[in-house]
Amino acid sequence: MLCSHCGQILEESDLFCPKCGQKIEKLQPAETPFSPVEENPVAAEEEILKGQTEAASPELGQGNQGTVREAPMSAPIPPAYPYYNPVDPAAVPPKKKNKWVIPVVITVAVLVVAIFIVGGILAYTVATNIMQQNVDIDFPSTSQIGTLVNGKELSDYLGGTTDALKNGTGVLLTEYDGTYTNLDSSLMVTVDETSGQIDMLVACDRDVGFTVCGVSIGMSREEALTIAKRYVSDVEDYDDMLAGKNGEEYFAAYFDENGAINYLMYFTYTEDGSSGTNASAGSGIWYIGETLQQAWDFFGTEYELRPQESATVFAYPDEGLYFGTTDTEYTAQSLISYVGMSQDAQFSDEIYIGMGYEEIALFVNLSEIYQDAAGDYQADFSIVLDGRECYGSFSFDGPDSSTANSIDAYMACDDLTQ
Numbered sequence: 001m002l003c004s005h006c007g008q009i010l011e012e013s014d015l016f017c018p019k020c021g022q023k024i025e026k027l028q029p030a031e032t033p034f035s036p037v038e039e040n041p042v043a044a045e046e047e048i049l050k051g052q053t054e055a056a057s058p059e060l061g062q063g064n065q066g067t068v069r070e071a072p073m074s075a076p077i078p079p080a081y082p083y084y085n086p087v088d089p090a091a092v093p094p095k096k097k098n099k100w101v102i103p104v105v106i107t108v109a110v111l112v113v114a115i116f117i118v119g120g121i122l123a124y125t126v127a128t129n130i131m132q133q134n135v136d137i138d139f140p141s142t143s144q145i146g147t148l149v150n151g152k153e154l155s156d157y158l159g160g161t162t163d164a165l166k167n168g169t170g171v172l173l174t175e176y177d178g179t180y181t182n183l184d185s186s187l188m189v190t191v192d193e194t195s196g197q198i199d200m201l202v203a204c205d206r207d208v209g210f211t212v213c214g215v216s217i218g219m220s221r222e223e224a225l226t227i228a229k230r231y232v233s234d235v236e237d238y239d240d241m242l243a244g245k246n247g248e249e250y251f252a253a254y255f256d257e258n259g260a261i262n263y264l265m266y267f268t269y270t271e272d273g274s275s276g277t278n279a280s281a282g283s284g285i286w287y288i289g290e291t292l293q294q295a296w297d298f299f300g301t302e303y304e305l306r307p308q309e310s311a312t313v314f315a316y317p318d319e320g321l322y323f324g325t326t327d328t329e330y331t332a333q334s335l336i337s338y339v340g341m342s343q344d345a346q347f348s349d350e351i352y353i354g355m356g357y358e359e360i361a362l363f364v365n366l367s368e369i370y371q372d373a374a375g376d377y378q379a380d381f382s383i384v385l386d387g388r389e390c391y392g393s394f395s396f397d398g399p400d401s402s403t404a405n406s407i408d409a410y411m412a413c414d415d416l417t418q
Contacts, residue, residue, distance in 0.1 A: 152210045154201040155266045179280040200267035200278045212264035219261045283346040284339040293332040320345030340410045357401040
């Protein structure tokens with residue numbers, strides 16, 4: 001059985017077409033007396049046609065032999081079962097479309113564009129109002145320059161801890177025997193053994209962002225002097241350095257031959273003579289009271305051995321340093337009681353050989369320059385290092401303290417048992 005609407009094959013039990021939903025109208029055959037001809041559908045159809053012809057021409061039915069007229073053709077009787085009936089596509093209603101999709105998309109797009117336009121207008125309005133009203137923005141003053149370099153103003157960390165320095169600057173520090181340096185050695189820090197607090201900070205060689213009292217490596221002499229005066233009182237301008245202090249905190253900046261800063265320091269110094277001056281590995285006086293092994297570890301064992309009657313001297317000419325012990329039969333644990341320093345050697349972290357008399361006098365109490373029996377110009381000093389009383393002398397190239405520069409120095413300690 002086929003659907004009369006769409007031609008879909010149907011089951012006898014279907015009430016609606018599973019394809020188009022058309023209700024199935026089942027045709028009921030007319031009730032007629034049973035006739036054997038029904039067994040032969042063709043004969044039955046011929047019988048029906050014969051009856052229709054006779055009805056149209058009664059004379060034929062009465063055996064009239066007159067003119068025979070052809071009975072008009074009747075439409076064929078449809079079969080007793082449904083048949084396929086083609087459907088005009090124009091008669092089928094079109095499927096419904098979602099008419100709301102396009103309007104919604106357009107609306108959302110318009111809203112997004114409107115938001116951007118309104119936001120731009122508001123931003124422009126706010127900026128214009130600020131400019132028209134001359135809003136006073138709080139920019140830091142020049143005196144705050146040192147604190148603006150991402151926490152790299154070193155003077156802020158004096159008296160603090162190395163952890164505070166690491167956290168504030170982000171620098172990585174490597175420790176060696178109480179002295180801390182960063183990876184490229186452009187920063188050096190020393191720590192007081194008793195308190196664990198930073199007592200000296202040094203920036204040198206190249207500018208990596210550190211400042212000391214607002215002054216940075218590479219800065220010109222004039223600019224450095226102007227900025228340092230905002231941080232430090234009593235700043236003095238010497239031949240090759242600037243120096244000043246705030247109470248027991250000292251500032252020093254050294255120049256190269258071109259007049260640019262190449263070495264900066266900020267440190268504490270107690271003038272009562274109880275702590276002397278700062279010293280770290282690499283500077284001469286650091287080794288007073290230390291073992292020979294300490295010097296060998298730092299400078300190596302490529303030294304010149306110079307035995308004397310009552311002492312043994314280990315010379316490092318390239319470093320300009322000489323270490324002596326009173327042990328004529330020395331061991332690695334023999335204590336160093338004498339240190340000699342020649343041109344360009346570091347006497348301490350603040351003092352180097354070649355520095356002028358007045359500059360050295362900022363850190364060490366020097367005597368007046370005098371001429372000894374050999375005709376050399378000398379100035380004596382005495383300091384206390386780690387509880388030990390030490391003494392020594394600087395040699396100068398002339399008698400005038402305002403122009404004299406140091407050419408060598410020595411320091412000794414007679415009693416290393418304290």
